[in-house]
Amino acid sequence: MGRTVKKFRPYTVDQFEEEQQYFEEMSSKGFHFVKYKFPFYQFNQGEPGDYQYQIDFQNLDESNKESYLQLFKDDGWEFIMEYGGVYGTWFYFRKPKSADESLRIFTDTDSKVELYGKIRRNWAFYFIFLFLVTMVPNFLLGDSFTSILLYVMWLIIAVIYAKITLRLTFKIRDLRRSEI
Known part of the structure; x- marks a missing residue:
C-alpha cells in the first residue's frame, strides 16, 4: 500500500x-x-x-x-x-x-424513501434537542453578549438544519412523484 x-x-x-x-x-x-x-x-x-x-x-x-x-x-x-x-x-x-x-444497496424507491425519512427524522430529533439545551437556558439568562453570540450560532445551525431537512424532503417528494 x-x-x-x-x-x-x-x-x-x-x-x-x-x-x-x-x-x-x-x-x-x-x-x-x-x-x-x-x-x-x-x-x-x-x-x-x-x-x-x-x-x-x-x-x-x-x-x-x-x-x-x-x-x-x-x-x-x-x-x-x-x-x-x-x-x-x-x-x-x-x-x-x-x-x-x-x-447497489438502495435501488428501489421504497428503500430510498425509507432511508431519507429515517435520516430526516433522526436529525429533526437532534435539532429539537439542540434547541432545548442551548436556547431555553439562553432565554432564561436574558440579553448578554453571550446570549447574542448564542443566537447567532443558533441561527447558523438552524439554517444548516433547514437546508438538510428541505433537501431530504425534496428527494422524498421527487422519488414518490417518479413512481406515479
Whole structure:
C-alpha cells in the first residue's frame, strides 16, 4: 500500500450520495477510502480501481450489527468503517463495480424513501434537542453578549438544519412523484 492522504470535504448528512460519488472518483485515481473523522477523509494510495461505494445509516444495537454486516459481506460488499452519528451510525461499504447497478444497496424507491425519512427524522430529533439545551437556558439568562453570540450560532445551525431537512424532503417528494 502506498502513502496515506487526508482530504478536507465537509459533507452534510443529506449529501451522502455525493460522498459516495467522491469516493468512486478517488478510487479511479488510485486513492481508496479507509477512514473518516469529521471533516477529514483518509485515503490509501494504491492501484486505480473501479469501485462502487455505499453508505447506509442505521440505528442498530450491538446484537444486530454482526448479522447486518454479514448480510452485506455475503453480497460481496467490503465493510470499510462505521462512524457514529446523531442517533445512529453511518456504515461505509465498497465492492468492485459491475454493469448491474441493481447490486447497489438502495435501488428501489421504497428503500430510498425509507432511508431519507429515517435520516430526516433522526436529525429533526437532534435539532429539537439542540434547541432545548442551548436556547431555553439562553432565554432564561436574558440579553448578554453571550446570549447574542448564542443566537447567532443558533441561527447558523438552524439554517444548516433547514437546508438538510428541505433537501431530504425534496428527494422524498421527487422519488414518490417518479413512481406515479
